[in-house]
Amino acid sequence: MRGVVFDGERVRVVDDLAVREPGPGEVLVAIAAAGLCHSDLSVVDGTIPFPAPVVLGHEGAGVVEAVGVGVTHVAPGDHVALSTLAHCGTCAECDRGRPTMCRQAIGRPGKPFTRGAGADPVYQFAANSAFAERTVVKAVQAVRIPGDIPLTSAALIGCGVLTGVGAVLNRARVDRGDSVVVIGTGGIGLNVLQGARLAGALTVVAVDAHPAKEAVARRFGATDFLTSAEGVRELLPTGADHVFECVGRVELIRQAVDLLDRRGQAILLGVPPATAEASFLVSSLYLDKSILGCRYGSSRPQRDIALYAELYRQGRLLLDELVTAVFPVEDFDKARAEAEAGRVARAVLTF
Numbered sequence: 001m002r003g004v005v006f007d008g009e010r011v012r013v014v015d016d017l018a019v020r021e022p023g024p025g026e027v028l029v030a031i032a033a034a035g036l037c038h039s040d041l042s043v044v045d046g047t048i049p050f051p052a053p054v055v056l057g058h059e060g061a062g063v064v065e066a067v068g069v070g071v072t073h074v075a076p077g078d079h080v081a082l083s084t085l086a087h088c089g090t091c092a093e094c095d096r097g098r099p100t101m102c103r104q105a106i107g108r109p110g111k112p113f114t115r116g117a118g119a120d121p122v123y124q125f126a127a128n129s130a131f132a133e134r135t136v137v138k139a140v141q142a143v144r145i146p147g148d149i150p151l152t153s154a155a156l157i158g159c160g161v162l163t164g165v166g167a168v169l170n171r172a173r174v175d176r177g178d179s180v181v182v183i184g185t186g187g188i189g190l191n192v193l194q195g196a197r198l199a200g201a202l203t204v205v206a207v208d209a210h211p212a213k214e215a216v217a218r219r220f221g222a223t224d225f226l227t228s229a230e231g232v233r234e235l236l237p238t239g240a241d242h243v244f245e246c247v248g249r250v251e252l253i254r255q256a257v258d259l260l261d262r263r264g265q266a267i268l269l270g271v272p273p274a275t276a277e278a279s280f281l282v283s284s285l286y287l288d289k290s291i292l293g294c295r296y297g298s299s300r301p302q303r304d305i306a307l308y309a310e311l312y313r314q315g316r317l318l319l320d321e322l323v324t325a326v327f328p329v330e331d332f333d334k335a336r337a338e339a340e341a342g343r344v345a346r347a348v349l350t351f
């Protein structure tokens with residue numbers, strides 16, 4: 001079968017991949033569509049160290065092809081969106097509704113794929129590898145969605161939407177009437193904007209250096225748009241309740257902290273290099289302010305993916321508008337060029 005493989009030096013589309021049958025508690029999914037997220041490119045450029053060879057992709061949706069022993073919540077033919085969280089479901093963190101904190105759900109890459117006549121093993125990225133015609137995931141990762149949602153749109157729920165909307169609803173817990181500033185309006189930032197709208201935030205300021213982003217930012221929920229955070233104080237003289245940094249630059253993290261109102265919180269979603277350090281005035285945090293990290297929107301995938309799918313059906317959550325280009329998997333290089341040039345919110349590959 002076809003898939004996008006990074007061999008440690010080059011990334012290319014191959015047609016000699018195979019995937020094993022689902023074992024107990026696993027699901028085999030025929031991928032229909034998968035979004036190209038920056039994390040996939042970060043594996044290729046080394047920002048995210050990952051063993052190779054590896055099948056890329058971690059934001060996908062498709063149709064269940066087979067289930068392993070003990071899987072009862074989905075059946076062949078069901079449409080599913082996939083999460084990247086291979087949590088155990090039995091530890092104390094899973095039990096208290098914090099699967100993103102499960103210690104089983106990070107840094108244990110499996111090798112369900114093989115390549116070529118020699119059946120050389122190939123790693124799975126983010127417990128997912130959605131850039132393949134078929135992949136095997138744990139049962140907890142396959143979330144059933146209504147069959148009438150286009151799979152090219154549903155594909156985006158599993159990373160960008162869970163991360164951005166989840167950060168607003170689950171981590172920051174934005175409340176009705178709150179003020180929100182979103183720095184950076186790429187794929188994550190747009191989802192933070194629509195999360196703020198869902199939460200009932202009153203003032204939602206989008207900040208992006210590119211003025212051309214204004215229309216789409218307003219579409220997703222921004223009430224104001226600025227090309228620099230300098231102007232935020234004119235709109236919010238006492239500061240903001242929540243500032244989301246979605247770019248991953250330390251000077252913008254500092255700006256996010258400096259923009260906080262009393263009891264405000266800065267939520268860090270951008271990913272700077274692993275050794276980056278940021279600074280802030282200690283005195284600037286005295287008035288009950290906080291700086292929050294957030295993994296994967298603090299999501300509970302079986303609950304949240306189903307919720308976002310239903311909000312989409314009701315017209316309250318935008319997915320189609322996030323898909324700015326669709327390519328067959330053979331054109332991975334074109335999708336990559338679009339993403340690297342920043343021309344698209346999300347390029348989606350189809351299989």
Ligand SMILES: [Zn+2]
Binds near residue numbers: 039
């Ligand atoms: Zn991603």
Ligand SMILES: [Zn+2]
Binds near residue numbers: 090
């Ligand atoms: Zn667990």
